[in-house]
Amino acid sequence: MMEKILSRHFFNAEARKLSFYLNDGGYEAARNALTQMTPQQVADQVIRSNLRGLGGAGFPAGRKWSFIPKDSPNPRYLVVNCDESEPGTFKDRHILEWTPHSLLEGIIIAAYAIGASQCFIYTRGEYLHYARMLQAALDEACQAGFFGKNIWGTGFDLDVLIHLGAGAYICGEESALLESLEGKKGWPRLRPPFPAVSGLFGCPTIINNTETLSYIPAIIRYGGSWFAGLGTPQNGGLRLYSVSGHVKNPGVYELPLGTPLREIIYTHAGGIRQGRKLKAVIPGGSSTPVLRADEIDVRMDFDSLAAIGSLLGSAGIIVMDESTCLVKALAVLAKFYHHESCGQCTPCREGTGWMARILNRILDGQGVRDDLENLLRVAGNIRGTTICALGDAAAMPVFSFITKFRDEFESHVLQGRCLASK
């Protein structure tokens, strides 16, 4: 039986209840951390585990915690990024629905490690239904004394507030998330200062993704080395791969870091629907450079994907078969980034609009010879010139789609002909 951590009880409604979680050994790791370990010992286990930031950036989680200044007189905050909005990604929704106590227990451990007594869980507004499930779990855990004052008699206090966003992709970007949490529009902040030094309300703040925090109880329970051993070097443990698009069985699959993309698509997600041929795969959420069908033997970890010029990101795998028009697919993504650009930086605000308009014109059969070079030029002017990564996220699909599938784009522009097989 392959090892599973978070998904062991997916689709079992009982599992979201506190009694079920406690029977499964739940909250023992948090209790041990608070009563037997120093905050530094907790952080050391997380560093040893090679747990990476699973929101998409892949930054080593334990090292992020170490950036909190030791001498700040201000309160410290733990903020949970549960704004899951990267197209192709739906793992955090599964955590809220099926194993909310894993997240809550992870929050206790992380808050203790960084010395925070207030935590905010920022959840996208569309997830209201799932946020209510999380609130019900939190209420049960508060009743049991796992949150509030003097937890397990240790003198450690922790209050958690679930905060609903209101519809804005950009608020998944951590500094925009902080602005939004402060009641403002979600405009990313210039860094430095980084949030660990000056974050929410100008206080030291650690922002961790929902999935990242949810793995922490298992790391404390079984040890950092155990978790590290489940993955590949520098890429510890398991993660939740969201698979969607033209596969037989879309869903969330929990597998080791470094599992080959081919295995995820063909063994776990059942392969391509209707016996069709694979054409292209986006490996880590819509922002990550697309892969051709002959590139899917790559191992799904942060370093292996970077080595072939893509990114693991949020592990949102979008599978496209031979019937897909990649000009259309890119136009859909370009419209998304145009819609979600916050408008702060000119290259992104203007450039995403131009990319969307040019692609739509091509789809309408009105493409002109220079369009592809113009698309690449606009994308090049966005890349690296904006405050946050949304600009790069909008540019990367344009570069990768046009570079890897140039014949499809040229056919549309020059002959007005779509190469997708119907």
Place this chain on the structure above:
Amino acid sequence: MSLQSFSDRLLSEISEILARYPQPRAALLPILHACQRESGYISRDTETAVAELVGIPAIDVRETVSFYSLLLDKPAGKYHLQFCTNLSCTLLGAEESVAAACRKLGVHPGETTRDNRFTLTTVECLGACDLSPSLQVNDDYYANMSAEKVNELLDKLK
């Protein structure tokens, strides 16, 4: 909705929300959500009233409200159909589902039916690509909403 017309229940919910945040402005989104639950949208009067309660200029509330897609500046119909048209849903036929709903209701995306029962909008990724094509109706998600299933659902909601 001016401040005088806020119900006692809403006012007490707002003061509970304010008490939970270290700074009043941080309570703005939850307060606006509460107002929208009460009256279906955020009017300019509501913005002014909320500004007074939070202690910030009304223009700051306007700026926040206008930034977020879930905060509505006009009421939606009884059923707010929000079709995801991002990539995974489009790959599995979201455009056909939207077209079917538009045909059946006689509206374009962004419009409300004359009887105010349905508002139809297209939205970006709902985080439900495993359920593609996905549809959110008010607070609830619907899965695998092919054109045929959309028609069936609309018949039920009519």
